[in-house]
Amino acid sequence: MNVAKRNNVTVTGQRGAPVVMLAHGFGCDQNMWRLVVPALAEHFEVVLFDYVGAGRSDLSAWSEERYASLDGYARDVVEICRELDLRDVTFVGHSVSSMIGVLAAAREPGRFARLVLVTPSPRYIDDGDYRGGFSKADIEELLESLDANYLGWSATMAPLIMGNPDRPELGQELTNSFCATDPDVARVFAHATFLSDNRADLAAVAVPTLILECTQDFIAPREVGAYVHAAIPGSTLVTLDATGHCPQLSAPEATAQAILSFTGAAP
Amino acid sequence: MCRTEQEQEPERAGGDGSLTQDAAFTALLEDSAVDLYENAPCGYLSTLLDGKIAKINSTLLAWLGYTREQVVGRMSFTDLLTVGGRLYHETHYAPLLRMRGEISGIAFDLRAADGSRLPVLVTSAVKTGTDGQPLLIRTSVFDARDRRAYESELLRARKEAEEARREAEEARLRAERERERLQNVLVTLQRSLLPPVLPEIPGLETSAHYHTASPDRLGGDFYDLFSLGDGRWGFFLGDVCGKGPAAAAMTSLTRYSLRAAAIHDPDPVTVLTTLNTVLLERYTGREPRFCTVVFGVLEPEGEGFTLTLASGGHPPALLLRAGGGAEYLPTPGGVLVGVLPHPPFTRTSTVLSPGDTVLMYTDGLTEARVDSGRALFGDGALLDFAARLAPATAKDTITAVTGLLHGFGDGLDDDTATMAFGVPASGAAGKPA
Structure with a gap:
């Protein structure tokens, strides 16, 4: 198995420098990091990838069994x-x-020196006193939106685009391709994402951890950021002056700067 | 501004006609950008980069049931979306718009002031300043109620089709497993009607083959070879009418009747007569059941064997002689077993000398269809086949006949049992130690 090809791994930046690995979330692919990569690449070896099922990964490696829980993605x-x-x-x-x-990091503790959690939420669904911000019905609505919007996904084009990172011209055929996902794959990822509960895993985090949150984030509100900060021993919480769920897009400089400061690469 | 026209068409000037024309012409000019924006047949809104609504047209306000004051500067575009729609906006729409500068035709449900949902298709483009920095986002909103209803219908139909396909596939797999299970039962049952191996007889080579036409149906052919305890050997080969479980049950009865009768008195005519009585007694009235069978006894004599047999309506045995050539061993007058109260069975006898082989078979062999189904293989063709083969050992004969059966392909639609006995010519094989 060629994992690098399977996950469309891209390595850029300073060879031999400390490694920063950028992992995209539910929705799009490694292009989400495009605006912060240049600043990070000056100081680090930057490793980007797509989870199996997303972007230009090898779709034939996808199975519902493996990717129905976050453990499958952690294995990637x-x-x-x-x-x-x-x-x-x-x-x-x-x-x-x-x-x-x-x-x-819990699976392979030796390899990870630090964690940077960008707009994290350990649980999206409300649970007793815990406020995740969502109900199960809300998640069902999201699934409806996924069904209604294929974003140019087409079964005929997919085999050409997926697993062909060396032929970027194929991707341009699809207007919205970087967020285009097989609807079945997206549904499984959505379930794994929004129905997960990782609150109990936070206390076990044993490496220096930075939490980046935005002032206004509908998906991961500040209440949740505070929860994560309190649950991970010794973690640092930085609130970026940004709105939305994707500070690496809405405030790329501030995001990159926060990562650089945390790692000691820049003041 | 209408003067030029009036001058060119003086005959139409004056009166009410002139006023109507002026109004129509003014309307045609569509010179009010504000009116074009406010009352366009689609919704427009402009948002700041943080999502706050800066401008919205009257059409969209009317659709939503909000006043301008409630919306502008107070609400974000995402405030108009359902929760699921907002999730989709944050995870797909906003990133795509930020990366590409535009995004088109995305389906959302807007929430109106009264709580009702308005299915729309949304297209957005980022307006940038002269330095390329994004300034605001312009969004057009199209009413998509009919279209979305249609798409939901398509989606529902597709889900139903997928569900139906999945159910059909499951049913097919279940049926396949059931069929496999049934075939295993049938194979086991069929095997129980045949000897697992033929006994070894000093000075005689024996061979048999059972050809199954269909794995789904129990055949009614049978054979056996067994010791009579006094140096002699009894054997039989036959075919009960019909197929399936009932035929299998009758086959079982026939086999044990023949073996039991042979222990009591192995005379072939007596054995067949006993079987006739058993079948008549068992299958009466509305359930007539009969079979054809050849029963015989082998008795060592000198270097060979004496073969005595009787036939009840069964195709004649075939002799392949040591010196070449083949001949039938006729048993004239023998009738089906299980039909008449006092059937005539005739006995015949021959000597198997070294190099001689006798072949018995059921009518699947001679009634196989040949010549594209137009003709039966027949007794004559079988005799010619045997004549070309002779002299042949029992094993070679069965091998050749099995090859012949396979060669019939689809022309062979009946089970066929074959069994052969031969006295080795060299005197080496099968001789007593």
């Missing part, structure tokens, strides 16, 4: 680290990938 991360023999990794996970990073 660990397998990439093993194949590339990555060590002392600063893992930057956006949205659901922050919890995937927590799981991966």
Whole structure:
């Protein structure tokens, strides 16, 4: 199995420098990091990838059984680290990938030096006193939106685009391709993401951890950011002056700067 | 501004006609950008980069049931979406718009002031300043009630089709498993009606083959070879009418009747007469059941064997002689077993000398269809086949006949049992130690 090809791994930046691994969340692919990569690439070896089922990964490697829980995605991360023999990794996970990073670090503790959790939420659904912000019915609505919007996904084009990262011209055929996902795959990822509960995993995080949140984030509100901060011993919480769920897009400089400061690469 | 026209068409000037024309012409000019924006047949709104609504047209306000004051500067575009729609907006729509500068034709449900849902298709483009920095987002909103209803219908139909396909596939797998199970039962049952191996007889080579026409149906052919305890050997080969479980039950009865009768008195005519009595007694009235069978006894004599047999309506045995050539061993007058109260059975006898082989078979062999189904293989063709084969050992004969059966392909639609006995010519094989 060629994991690098399976997960469309891209390595850029300074060869031999400390490794920063950027993991995309539910919805799109590694292109989500495009605006922060240049700043990080000056100081780090930057490893980008697509989870199996997303972007230009090898769709034939996808199975519902494996990717119906976040553990399957954490295995992707660990397998990439093993194949590339990555060590002392600063893992930057956006949205659901922050919890995937927590799981991966628990699986293979030796490889991860730091975690950067960008707009994390350990549980999206309200539960007793815990306020995740969503109900199960809300998640069903999201699934309806997925069904109504294929974003240019087409069964005929998919085999050409997926697993062909060396032929980027194929992707341009689809207007919205970077968020285009097989609807069945997206549904499984949505379930794994929004129905997961990783609150109990937070206390076990044993590496220095930075939590990045936005002032106004509908998906991961500040109340949840505070919860994560309190649950991970010794973690640092930074609130970016940004709105929305994707500070790496809405405030790329501030996001990159926060990561650089945390790792000691920049003041 | 209408003067030019009036001058060119003086005959139409003046009166009410002129006023109507002026109004129509003014309308045609569509020179009010504000009116075009406010009352366009689609909704427009402009939002700041943080999502706050800066401008919205009257059409969209009317659809939503909000006043301008309630919306502008107070609400974000995402405030108009359902919760699921907002999730989709944050995870797909906003990233795509930010990366590409535009996104088109995305389906959302807007929430109106009264709580009702308005299915729409949304297209957005980022307006940038002269330095390329994004300034705001312009969004057009199209009413998609009919279209979305149609798409939901398509989606529902597709889900139903997928469900039906899945159920059909499950049913097919279940049926396949059931069929496999049934075939295993049938194979076991069929095997129980045949000897697992033929006994070894000093000085005689024996061979048999059972050809199954269909794995789904129990055949009614049978054979056996067994010791009579006094150096002699009894054997039989036959075919009960019909197929399936009832035929199998009759086969079982026939086999044990023949073996039991043979222990008591192995005379072939007596054995067949006993079987006739048993079948008549068992299958009476509305359930007539009969069979054809050849029963015989082998008795060592000198270097060979004496073969005595009787036939009840069964195709004649075939002799392949040591010196070449083949001949039938006729048993004239023998009738089906299980039909008449006092059937005539005739006995015949021959000597198997070294190099001689006798072949018995059921009518699947001679009634196989040949010549594209137009003709039966027949007794004559079988005799010619045997004549070309002779001299042949029992094993070679059965091998050749099995090859012949396979060669019939689809022309062979009946089970066929074959059994052969031969006295080895060299005197090496099968001889007593």
